[in-house]
Amino acid sequence: MGVKIAILAEPDIQQRIFEDSHWRQLADIGEVARNDQPGVPRPEILKRLLEGADYAITSWGCPTLTRDILEVAPELKAVIHAAGTVKGIVTPDLWSRGIRVTSGNGPLGIGVAETALGMTIASLKEMWRLSQDTRNGKWDEGRGRVRELYRVTIGVIGAGKAGAHYIRLLRNFEVTILVYDPVLTAEQAEVMGAVKRGLEEVLRRSDVVSIHAPSIPETHKMFNRERLGWMKDDAILINTARGSIVDEEALADVLREGRLFACLDVTDPEPPAADHPLRGLPNCIITPHLAGAVNNGVKRLGQFAIDELRRMLAGEPLAGEVKEEQMSTLA
Known part of the structure; x- marks a missing residue:
């Protein structure tokens, strides 16, 4: 059976970080389940997307991945955050389940x-x-x-x-x-x-x-x-x-x-x-907070998520992995 990739961010955020070439790359890797509902993803939407998923890609606006949500995804291996800080999405339950977390801070x-x-x-x-x-x-x-x-x-x-x-x-x-x-x-x-x-x-x-x-x-x-x-x-x-x-x-x-x-x-x-x-x-x-990824630069996050997924599948070190013990010193 192939790999299932759950894209949890709402459509507007997906459009910001992914372009057509990114979707083609993801489709070549496995089955892609995309959130098609606008607004902050509700728990029932997250559960539907994560059911049977091997990997999840999150970004801005995604809520905390609680124990209740994670229960539907026993095969989940990693959460790839196509944004900066992971503090808004992570819980100790991720690491206790052996789910790796990676951030787009790079x-x-x-x-x-x-x-x-x-x-x-x-x-x-x-x-x-x-x-x-x-x-x-x-x-x-x-x-x-x-x-x-x-x-x-x-x-x-x-x-x-x-x-x-x-x-x-x-x-x-x-x-x-x-x-x-x-x-x-x-x-x-x-x-x-x-x-x-x-x-x-x-x-x-x-x-x-x-x-x-x-x-x-x-x-x-x-x-x-x-x-x-x-x-x-x-x-x-x-x-x-x-x-x-x-x-x-x-x-x-x-x-x-x-x-x-x-x-x-x-x-x-x-x-x-x-x-x-x-x-x-x-x-x-x-200047008006323009130093991070802006406009066309935001697409780096989409490519990062794909490259990080490929590294995970190949058993290579992850570029943006976040360990639980690092959380107190990270933004």
């Missing part, structure tokens, strides 16, 4: 890392401010502030999927890469091409600090007034992770002093209030 991290790199280059080059100057009739008065991505120090906060990919991209440049991540060993950092250091040293030495940490209680307002004060004058702070990691009131005060430059793709909350002080500061760039 493909999402590609877009995040590429955006962080773009912000790194544009900020070092002073593109944001020089563009504004030229719009106001000036030309190259600020040219002396321009820096290249060459022989500067980049600090990376968090070496998960996005942070690790950012480090890989940075290895194309002659730069020093420092990384702060409590769960990363010095040996792992070295293999990645970075040097592990404590948070204070990373902040004091870096010309650019890029945040890729998860939003967990330990990182809430991690970048407070004291730690922002550790950063070098004229350093650049990039946040493509979560807005809650930065104390925005403290950051606004530091930016008003003119010491730092900030690029924020995330705020807390989103969107920020119309009169939020960060909106009006000339040394703060805010």
